[in-house]
Amino acid sequence: MIYWNSFSDFLAMGGYGLYVWGSFGVTAAVMLIEPIAVARHRKTTIARLKRQLRAESRTTAE
């Protein structure tokens, strides 16, 4: 079922290793970093909105 004879064959990609793994590596990095960046932005946004909400409720209470 599996096409490759050895792991080093798999890594070499028939001489195209640099191009194949360069493609897959950057794609994997993008798909890992993007959700992390979105989640971090969400955290900082919620923290900022909470601060703003507290500041607003203080000024309206006075």
Next chain:
Amino acid sequence: MTDRFNLYRFASPATFYPLAGTLIPYFAAIAAVFGIAGLYVGMLVAPTDFQQGEGYRIIFIHVPASWLSMFIYLVMAGWAAIGLAFNTRLSGMMAQALAPTGALMAFLSLWTGALWGKPMWGTWWVWDARLTSELILLFLYIGYMALTAAIDDARRADKAGGLLLLVGVVNVPIIYFSVKWWNTLHQGSSVNLTKSSMAETMLWGMLLMAMCFWMYSIAVALMRVRTIMLERERHTDWVKAILAGGEQ
């Protein structure tokens, strides 16, 4: 009773926000399953290509990224049309949430294309119809994001960005048919609705990876739209309730 099954209910951010939150883990999990299956079939099972050797395996991410870069743009243009026609709040938020993911897909399409072009054509880049129109697509995404970010009023940003999206939509069929309309270095499409020029396992690997990219894009866009909703609707009671309730 009729209200319970009313789809339009979800056009309201207050009801869409929790729905999106529930759906994200499912889309992420489906993306992971398709990704593992696609990588297994594409990288471990599929045979070598008789012309391109193992270098053809870049197809398993190049084609899904290219498809998604065009498809996400069409979805954004669809949201823009709905927003301009019916003045709905959700449409602009959805378009904005999709834009960075679409731009990344366009970038990945160009990046993997360059890494595929170098060994096969002997060059990273040529100014031919397919490559140039895909580069224009990336610039359209970046232009849309820059334009909407530069306008402070969210509704006006949506309108201006929506117009840009609708004008730019002409580029998508140009990308898609460029390999037919012009003589280009880029190979013709490998998959048609009626016939495919690929071995069956290759085709399966590509379709599984395309599903993975699609589900991934939905998951990330839903994550992003929830933050945009909180930001834009911060003066509404439902957002204040969420912020007071200690939302993470």
